[in-house]
Amino acid sequence: MASITVRGPHQYQAQVRRKGYPTQTRTFESKTEAKAWAAVIESEMARGVFIDRSEAERTTLGDALQRYAQEVTPLKKSAENELSLIRRWQKHPLAFRSLASLYGVDFAAYRDARLKVVSDNTVRLELALISHVFTIANKEWNIPVSNPIESIRKPKVPAGRDRRLIDNEEERLLKAVADCQSENDGLHIATVLAIETGMRAGEIVDLTWRQIDFNQHIIMLSDTKNGTARVVPLTHKAEDMLKALPRPIKSSQRLFAFHDSRGMSKAFRRACERADIIDLHFHDLRHEAASRKAPHMQPTTLAKVMGWKTIQMAMRYYNPSAQELVAAVRAAA
Structure with a gap:
């Protein structure tokens, strides 16, 4: 009544x-x-x-983000980056509204405004976080809310970067990172290691001496981006460079003093500025490594070396000419 x-x-x-x-x-x-x-x-x-919507009406997006940061984010490999994104979201006016009062139109307006300031991929990741918050709220926290992100258009996933070192950029880059060793401890070694092995920035920053096996000429990575362990073969140049470094008493000691990959990437950007190199990211060195290895190995082998779960990524680097394809077919006939 x-x-x-x-x-x-x-x-x-x-x-x-x-x-x-x-x-x-x-x-x-x-x-x-x-x-x-x-x-x-x-x-x-x-x-x-x-359906009792009282909890959805009492809970603001900011409240949900805080709970998500405490319960879900710590379980992710990119926890620090996500916490930074959550803090930015918590300052937005939408964070002060209840979950029940938020609709697709609100986030469509947010999307359009943000696309004028940042890249498509940045907005896509920001919306993906909110989408998962609503999903967790509904499925695990028993808050009866629909996911407003599902009803709006998402920015397109950008094509993979294909930036490579050109002309004498590698020479200039290596000189710049070598000249700033006192400021950016280990940046030169990290840069060469990335070019030679294709290791990710986070894998390099967290690398310890116990992971390096000079007898087998490999680096063993137990915790990678895709969640599976992998072996990184060392080129002669990479192995000789690592052998020349002074060894610490404890094998658990990290090779590099950078706090995290963001710190190393920031130092790398400063080195690029000094070398007058434009639009080169540290992660582009992984693309450079894969591009150099691709002509000398099968796509399946390249995928294994680079740590890709499928050969789809490897096929980006496999671009034989028409004459090479004809020769391959006739050789098999």
Whole structure:
């Protein structure tokens, strides 16, 4: 049964009580609105389709993000990066609204505004985080909310970067990173290692001496981006460079002093500026390594060396000419 109570000027509190359901209460500015809301709630209860939205109405997006940061983010490999993104979201006006009041149109407007400032991929990742927050809220926290991100268009996934070292850029780059050793401890070694092996920035930053096996000429990675262990073969240049480094007493010691991959990437950007090299990211060195190895090994082998789970990534680097394809077919005939 519904009741309307006057709580003050332009304050009408509607309350719906029905056996088997939690009491529902909401305040409106007019009696007409209060009656209309109560009628809807009573109808849903009578038809057995009522869903208690009170928790979704009490919980703001900021509250959900905070809980997500405490319960879900720590389980991810990119926890630090995601925490930074969560903090940025918590400052946005949408974070102060309840989950129940957020709709696709709100995030479509956010998408359009952000696309004027940052890249498509940045916006895609920002929306992906919010989408997962809503999914977790519904499935694991038992908060009855639909996912508003599912109803809007997402920015397109950008094509993979194909930036390579050109002309004398490698010479200039290696000179720049070698000249700033005191400022960026180990940047020269890290840069050469990336070019020679194709290791990711995070893998290089976290590398310890115990992972290097000079007898087998490999680096053993137990915790990689895709969650599987892999072996990184060392080129002669990479192995000789590592052997020339002073060994620490503890094999658990890291080779590099950078706090994380972001710190190393920042140092790398400064070195590129000094070398007058434009639009080169540290991760581009992984592309450079794969491009150099591709002509000398099968795609399946390249995928294994680079740590790709499928050969689709390897096929990007396998681009034989028409004459080479003809020769291969005739040789097999």
